[in-house]
Amino acid sequence: MSDKPLITAQNLSVHYPLRGSLLGPKPYVGAVENVSIEITPGSFFGLVGESGSGKTTLGRAMLRAAPISKGDVLFDDGEVAYSLKNLGKKELKDYRTRAQLIFQDPYAALSPRMTVRDIIAEPLEVMGLTNSRAETDERVREIAAKCRLNVEHLRRFPHAFSGGQRQRISIARALVSAPKFIVADESVAALDVSIQADVLNLLKAIQQDMGLTFLFISHDLSVVAHVCDHVAVMYLGRLVETAPTRTLFSTPRHPYTQALLSAIPSLDPDDRGKAQKLEGEIPSPTNPPPGCKFQTRCPMAIDRCRVEEPALESAGPEHHVACHRWKELAV
């Protein structure tokens, strides 16, 4: 992958202010701390982690929907090059047509008072991308067909659709402005498995068809393993490991990644009790532990982990891990 990245997070931090006293430094929550990732054009980049790991915030910051406190996000699709931190109003509006979000809950994301046609056409109208109603209609029909919605569907209201169909409507709306970059935030988490497979296959097909680049945020590692080509694992706002999917699932180096993988319930009934269990829960980001953020739950933690925060190190081609002990553990 020698391609120039489409979107890059450079030492990105997202801080939210906390209410504090008048004196002293202003307290804040570091939702994302010093994260760097590069997403090459046409890739399906997975972002995994538990609730509170900062994966959604990172995704939103890459859409300029969360404040960028430190670092920057660079976007370059060959037509325009933006530094998201310093984006003018007009540029931001243009960026919105190039980067889109698909939400988690297809029941909450669609207005019940609008027809499917109006829902899908809304971004075109708001962004002023089409010149006439006929043009809008044509664009809507075209994108709806790609998402396997027919003309009959366009006249109905969202309540008439099942979860899988609603998610296809959300996808059509995200795609109608012909974006280059899509953030899919837990886009299949609310769906039944049979429908989930259908939506995942659709996302993959559309990605290949339209040459899209995806940031796929999910807590479900088995889903990520199936659709993504590159995966980044987050814990408490930090990137702990990133690697091509195959590498990550065959040779996970970070103890957290290893624990996550082994916590997935196996389909083999005779495989019970083999999982490596993590004690405790993810600490609060308002009061993160010193040193490595994972040390409070890590079975391998030593004194060094409690004082010094590990930096990302190379653990192979395109494989990076932030752990003081990964080399010892790899042997």
Add this chain to the structure above:
Amino acid sequence: MSRLIDVENLTLQFDTDEGRITAVDDVSFSLEAGEVMGLVGESGSGKSVTAKSLMKLNPRNAVYGPDTKITLHLDDGPVDVMSLQSDTEMKIVRGGAISLIFQEPMASFAPAISIGEQMVEQLMIHTSFSKAQAKEVSVEMLDRVGISDPSTRFGQYAFELSGGMRQRAMIAMALSTKPRLLIADEPTTALDVTIQAQVIDLMKDLVSEFGMGIIFITHDLGVIAQTADKVAVMYLGKLVEQGTVRDVIRRPAHPYTRGLLAALPTLDDIDAPLTPIPGDIPSPLERPSGCVYHTRCQEVMGSRCAAEVPRFSRVDSDHAAACHLHDPQGDAS
């Protein structure tokens, strides 16, 4: 093991403005004490409604079929759940012999009453404990489910606990009355995988310690494989397959179960394509005739599937499926 509950011909319909909707259609199963049964199915398959029927915990517009028979075998003899009428009578079952754990623990605790108060309240209803005894038992249970510093947690409110902690407290509360049957409705769905693994472990320990039966409702076949002894698969209110967890997961006999397994992403083979089940689950207002699954089934056999409701036929000693594939009689003529 001794028999804990027998469910025979459970049929449940709801009266609605749009007509009478069938939610559960002629479902029969039984459970032994100390046994974990997984109840699997997609949203709308009727799994939660089935479980709630065991304590008649369905809204007023629910109409039970005349042949429905639910027998709970307690120490003092069998209880016919369908014959229980008043709330006082229902107490034997609701929260007494049967406890229920919900999916969303935040929504299941009253927000303005402390966890401890809620635990004590239900203990005082179902047992003869004094308030002090009830408190002691509650703190003990909180400790048992792995909540650190239980006497402090006892006085806290639901919002002060994390998701995993709340689900533990929910389990502690459900088990403090020593129920014979625990119904767990998607108890780990809202939790992160590492916390899910902890809660599953905890539930397994508790089954062996208390010897109760568990009905584990989930859409996650992985969770079923790790917890259940036997599995029942539901589709559109119908039971389509029943068997031991090994049989059902390794040798699924019903095309729907096969479809569910083929759609599931697994880590064993990340290159395997995900095969969705074609189409959507039909609306309960338009239940297909014959086999309810025939509209989506890949293995439909002529007109028989649309015309004739399949019977349960044995595939193996402890394994049965309601599918004409395993009941070729009709083709013989």
